[in-house]
Amino acid sequence: MGYLNLFYFYYQRFKVKKENEYYSKAENILGELKKFNDHYPDDKTIRYYMNYAQAMILKYGNITKRAKSLMLFEELLKIWPKNYGIIEEYLELLFEDFLISEDKETLDKRFSYEKS
Numbered sequence: 001m002g003y004l005n006l007f008y009f010y011y012q013r014f015k016v017k018k019e020n021e022y023y024s025k026a027e028n029i030l031g032e033l034k035k036f037n038d039h040y041p042d043d044k045t046i047r048y049y050m051n052y053a054q055a056m057i058l059k060y061g062n063i064t065k066r067a068k069s070l071m072l073f074e075e076l077l078k079i080w081p082k083n084y085g086i087i088e089e090y091l092e093l094l095f096e097d098f099l100i101s102e103d104k105e106t107l108d109k110r111f112s113y114e115k116s
Contacts, residue, residue, distance in 0.1 A: 003033050004049045011056055030057055052076055059093050069093060
């Protein structure tokens with residue numbers, strides 16, 4: 001739990017300040033969580049915390065990583081359906097993806113009008 005709190009601290013700092021230093025520190029803590037998961041593969045709590053941290057990190061990646069993040073969030077919501085942190089991060093990711101898709105759709109419509 002301490003590693004998750006430390007991860008969350010760096011992750012929140014990254015979200016606010018958008019500095020790569022905090023992102024890399026959060027990734028390092030995620031690496032520690034993965035090591036704990038490797039040492040205790042039967043402990044579901046460690047695995048869930050690691051998946052939660054991994055989903056948050058992947059949220060800021062490319063399309064493939066964002067898709068993996070969505071799957072992890074959906075998996076976590078089945079386990080913890082009333083965890084507001086998971087719900088908030090999941091909805092934020094869905095909203096960002098919606099904005100991206102709407103932007104592309106708008107651009108596609110604009111270019112189709114210019115061609116005609």
